[in-house]
Amino acid sequence: MSAHPKPSRRVVLQSATAGLAALLVGCESAPPAEQAASPTSSASVEPAPPPRGTGALLQEVAPDRTSDLQVINASFETLTGDDQLFAFGIVGADNTPVTGADVQVWTQSREGEQPTGPIDAEFREIPNQPLGLYVVRLDLPVAGTIPMAAVTADGAAGQTLMRVADEETAAVPPPGAPAPVVATPTADDMLGYEFLCTQSPPCGMHDISLDEALRAGEPVMLSIATPGFCETAICGPTVEVVDRVRASGAGDPAVRWIHVEVFTDAGTTVADPVTAWELQSEPWVFGIAADGTIAGRLDGPLTILDDEVAALADSLV
Template identity: 35%
Template structure:
């Protein structure tokens, strides 16, 4: 597995549409005049998702820091806009949505705090997320893809692993069968989500919350404690027969933290995951209900798990 891409760049223009709403935030209001991307930026927008799918109720989470990578002041008000990518450096693309008020999820133990919105993505294309305050702005590109064109797909079947698709029945390491991996769980202390293998849970007709992540060797500043966050959600209430499963990413221990060329565990290869972390919720019928990669605030994970059991 290659080092995770966590700062997305882009060079193509887009001319398609996108609509967004803020989770718990403001609706579209009076829009400010946004500067072109070529202007000096006061903020650094960190996008850690491999891709965003078109469709309703998509989660978009991102890091936002000052240009020196220091966190914003706690009372700093931020407006978020979504706009098409301009065709020339001195132009500004059409604003599709905004101002939107993002919700902030503070850092927990590791990583950094992240901001998030819930979006309705109507058409694929290349867009920009613009963060604006009274002191300046920051911008980064986001790629929106049709689910049928998702990069995440099973190498064997070739089908995209998207909501509505069948989950891949793969064996994952458990306390009873560690599959020879160097570590069952690199979280300290280890999580309690290694009691059942994914293939066993699917065969038994259990709903599944499947987390692919490596706490010790996460390669992004905004990935945060995804496994610990899911563990907290698992323990906070009775989820019935839902199987919570965690799989590490690497079969061998990365030397000095370098992950390039390190073999991945069989389940990661079976699912064709090009990045990490990833979370999939899977219904009792084996169909993927939802998925998420990149930053995983507790509020988003709780929503996805809740949707599985609703």
């Protein structure tokens, strides 16, 4: 993977939406296809076709919808494959989160194909937040910008676009790739960080530096998140959930649990691990096998799912 310039705070902490909707998503940028096209002043220029999936799937699966919903893509990047976990939020017309609804989803991997669905989504609460998210498992055979439509039991519906990547197109190191080896701060060596852990009270995941654990051939559960300086409702719960799973005894005792803050200071200077791991969003959780390869990863709200965090830890040995 090619190295990217060191990201600024603006890049790392971008939200895909505003208002209450922003609280439902991880800190991320929207896929290119969601960005509006530049207008043209020339009447002789034929308008460009709409971006892939901007309504066609929704019209096909819910032509008689009772109202329009805003479906919030809660993941920066989803990988190709069967049974891939995907999380999303739903916001109503009054900008109020839709929680606890019966929701089914459809996807369309290639334009013109028969939609895949309906697939039941499961609602999950966000710890200590009056919000929630929906989780679904999808078969995603191809990479690209893939539309997903969500329809509630009362006929309200909306659509989002998923950024789906394979091993060749992944922006963030995927499973099977070597884990970037970089130092992270510990209680004994802060490495110049202003804060070791901005969770209150601090988490128990700062006993060893990532580079030391990897060079020793130890499996690692790595969390990259900043509870104190995050702009969404996800980062704080991420560290809390992962630390709780660690304390519960999930995974082999040989697994090292490491947390690193996104910033070296009070939310301005991006830390070296964020750059080394080429992260364009946060929070992230990576499971790293003893041979130094990435075994699995979770991003955005997926990081606050206890069962998924525990399963990733169990997979390392």
